[in-house]
Amino acid sequence: MISAQDDLMGHQLPTTFDHVASSDPAWVERYWYSGHRVPEGDIVLDLGMGYYPNRNVMDCFAGVSCEGVQTNFRASRRLRGSPLATEVGPMRVEVLEALRRHRLVLAQNASGLAFDIRFEATTQVHEEEPHFRRRDGRVVEDMVRMGQFGRYAGWLEFQGRRVDLTPDRWWAQRDHSWGIRAGMHTDETRPPTLAYPPFFYVWGQIQFEEIGVHLYAQERAPGRMFYLSGELVGRLGEAPLRRARMTGFAQRITWADDPLGQTIRSGTFEFTLQDGGVRTMEITAMPARYFLKGGLYGGMAGWSHGDDRGPLHVEHDTWRHDDPEVRRVARTLGDHVVQARMDGKTGWGILEYGVGKGYPLYQDIQHFPAI
Incomplete structure (x- = not known):
């Protein structure tokens, strides 16, 4: 169907913008945003929105974690009628100026979570491998x-x-992805769940005053990478940093004494860059952590990203991170606020991480789920 976007230049297919090149139901386009208070690192806000043109669905989530209490909001609607409106129930995302200014809104609702926030970009954009x-x-x-x-x-x-x-107090990061996305089914209420070979992974976005560090590393054993994407990016409006993409990565993690799951306490990351330089970054975990299961990553209680829940479905819940049953459901995948030190400068950001069974290091935490 014709939509407002079809009045703009940029068509890639001989059809309207609400169609994509592939008919695979796994095709998704997703916004994700996170932000946290600094220097305390005690509050983290996460939100996301997914567009599933081959499933006639748009869904979203938002959540806040503070002092070990996590509030989750989730919603889903059918696409047809307004296929490209980035709005689901009380939540919407507005791109005010591409690559510079966005507006994020969650109107008052039964969850008690609401916001009206502007994201103002500070750095250039990073494109993952x-x-x-x-x-x-x-x-x-x-x-x-x-x-x-x-x-x-x-x-x-x-x-x-x-x-x-x-x-000055709320630092943020975002991403935007699109294409066929591999499933990550970890919802034990709707088996079978996915089994993974041994691995360590870390995905992070960490910002300093003058540069930002993007990192996505996956390995089967220390130094045995099967995916690496990373880059140091400069401030918005300045000349791009030269030869600043990562070509090598090494890590060493110290784990917290957490009886309920995998939790980083501190760590050291070493990056090799295209120019041959090596940078070392020390990270320390901060209090706030948002478990992404609350936003349906991997599915939860029979509901997965992209599922048709009817014309409009909205729900919410509240979790305590010290509740063993909550942590059993939440698993490991989450956005954990960290403080970082590199080149004598201090920064903040988030890390996602996990260690799969059989990875040669960190075996004392591998009885907890990695994702």
Whole structure:
């Protein structure tokens, strides 16, 4: 069907913008945003929105974690009628100026979580290395992802509190991905769940005043990489950094004494860059962590990303991170706020991480799920 976007230049197919090149139901386009208060690292806000043109679905989530309490909001709608409106129930995402200014809104609703926030970009955009995989001859992943750093301004309400967000205290990061995305089914209420070979992975976005660090590393054993994408990016409006993409990566992690799951306490990352230089970054975990299962990553209680839940479906819940049953459901995948030190400078950002059974290091935490 014709939509407002069809009045713009840029068509890639002889059809309307609400169609994509592949009919694979795994085709998805997704926005993700995260932000946190600095220097305390005590509050983290996460939100995302997914567009599934071959499943006639758009869904979204938002959540806040503070002092070990996590509030989750989730919603889903059918696409047809307004296929490209980035809005699901009370939540919407507005691109005010591409690659520079976005607006994120969650209107008042039964969850008690609400916000009206502007994302203001501070750095140039990073484009990850391509994601392409086949399994048994079939393409199961063919997607691209871009990331960018920024600051938040606006207000946030949660758990009966109202917090004003100012750019000096609220640092943020976002990504935008599209294409065929591999499944990550970890919902034990709807078996079978996916089994993984041994691995360590870390995905992170960490921002300093002058540069940002994007990192995505996956390895079967220390130094045995099967995917690496990373780059140091400069500030918005300045000349791009030269030969600043990563060509090598090494890590050493110290784990927290957490009886309920995999939790980083601190670590050291070493990056080799295209120009031959080596940079070392020390990271320390901060209090706030948002478990992405609350946003349906991997599926939860029979609901997975892209599932048709009817014309409009909205739900919410509240988790305590010290509840063993919550942590059993939440698993490991989450956005954990960290403080970083590199080249004598201090920065903040988020890390996602996990260690799969059989990885040669960190065996004392491998009885917990890696994702």
